[in-house]
Amino acid sequence: MIRHKPTIIDVAKRAGVSTATVSRVMNGEALVKDETRQMVEDAIAALGYRRNYLARSLVTGKSGVVGVLIPDVTGPLYGQMARGIEDVLIPLGLHSILVSDNRDPQEEERAIGLLLERQIDALIIIGSYISDASLAQLISPDFPLLLLQREQVSLNSPYISLQLDNDQGVNEAMQYLYEMGHRQIAHVGGLRYDGERRKVVYEAFLRARGLEPFTLASDGTEEGGYQAADKLINKKPEVSAVFCINDRTALGLYHRLQERSVRIPEDISVIGFDDLPFAKHLAPPLTTIQQPARLMGQRAAELVLDLQAKSEGRQFSLSPQLMKRQSVKSIG
Amino acid sequence: MIRHKPTIIDVAKRAGVSTATVSRVMNGEALVKDETRQMVEDAIAALGYRRNYLARSLVTGKSGVVGVLIPDVTGPLYGQMARGIEDVLIPLGLHSILVSDNRDPQEEERAIGLLLERQIDALIIIGSYISDASLAQLISPDFPLLLLQREQVSLNSPYISLQLDNDQGVNEAMQYLYEMGHRQIAHVGGLRYDGERRKVVYEAFLRARGLEPFTLASDGTEEGGYQAADKLINKKPEVSAVFCINDRTALGLYHRLQERSVRIPEDISVIGFDDLPFAKHLAPPLTTIQQPARLMGQRAAELVLDLQAKSEGRQFSLSPQLMKRQSVKSIG
């Protein structure tokens, strides 16, 4: 005897009620007599009935899914953000569909299209590279859209934007180095968007104090940091502290510095950005600026779900936190 | 003028054809006259029509979604696996819904239930802790199910299982240490499942050569490795090499060893497991056993999608690879 998956009709028949009543029970509505409810629940249990959320979505018009465009789940920070989003979705019975866009505008466009076909209820785009025009064209003005970690966007539709407060983070770190007596502070930069901003703030900080910035261009990877270390030692041996664009860069720098027997922090202080899991376990533990990535994900989800069709586009930002560890030494 | 989202009916009207024809065009079927196709495509473009995948799924019975239960996207390895799964799904126009189960059987059960409501086409469970009984009860026998990184399961339904070949990985690493002249090899263990197996293999390897194993229990975290380092130095200073259960443990060990001025690899050789991104950038770069996590994700997706209702449950495994770097030194 072949059995197809039981539907709401099967349940209704078995319980001797109409599908409407079953539906009401499934959705926990109040207006069902206890007795009836019990019968329905028994039927559900007996049949092993499980509601078809697709059919439900079709009529309610809510898929219960929010799309998330992410550069790469593999990145520790992005993973955290994805997790943060999930944190708020799951308890609500919602789900997220993650798509890695590989920082490719083409792929992003396709991905957004597919997500929209799936009738997602909202869309969170993390650090995207898609053009404003494409975005505007793809997404209707009243669609709940949230841009996470993306530069200011000139969309006239109401969208929400959430970013890390880079300025605050960098200033705090620089202030710390400054207070520890450092005056010759180098920067290993790189990275689009965030990176550019951080560099600007770094330079402004020094210039405001009559100091000369010294920036080494890099690519945000360990290799970049590794190479930067050599350049630093060769070109600016008098530098007493380095502010790295991120922890990965700092890790490469550590590596090369240690190979060349430059001691951290005795000979040179190092400060990173991100606070990746390994940062506090390096030798010495890396002082760095923590990105509240998971929290950002949570905030993002909360914001995008609350978005009312009429609400105006708004900007939000979250503060990073300086994690003081042993890679910075007081001098002078 | 308020416009609702255009449906296939709107397109049909505008193109002067029936919905069936529009549907055929949307699905790229052959039996449509070029001329007609063109009209339909024009109408689609003009209206900005986008198909409702939900409605489609309802009738086709395929949601185009595979559910993925993952302990925590945040873990680097799990992130990679998720990415691997995505690698094969996206080009097929499919999507994955990720749910972190936090290693909690209760949450897993709920999560599976919700995913099934969403009519997922297949389910991949990574390293789950749910009981076989619950699993069997939740999932019908002909449902495409794949267990990734989970111990042997006694389900009589046809499921697929994919695992890392721990034995091979550990043996290769031990063989390497052995060939490099090491005879006093310690192990810092911990972790359920995989960890237990690795320990067994480690011990078997040594015993087979008349050597005495020395295992330090740990918890797989950096802190655990850190503490293990102390114990090791105090209790077994004669050890010349340590095989760590994973890279995180090795990182903690590095840290403490370096704090106590024990040099790697001059005084002690270290070998890890996983090959996390930071491993090759430590000083010295960590020799470790690479888990092909992303590849495993890809394989998993491929396997689960190919699963025919009648195919028998099968076991697959993937080989890890020893990454020889500078944390192991030849002695004797």
Added chain:
DNA sequence: TATGCCAATGTAAACGCTTACATATTTAGC
């Protein structure tokens, strides 16, 4: 010219649910 056949398209019935509205049943008020 009549007969099939094939290609192209249309018709309409699902898919499994929710929900506005209609109807039946109960309860309360007097």
Added chain:
DNA sequence: GCTAAATATGTAAGCGTTTACATTGGCATA
């Protein structure tokens, strides 16, 4: 015990597709 209001349940029309089956027309064949 009767009426009105409140409560509980049923009816059936969608939601936006796909697809089996029916229909149409054109063309080659006899």
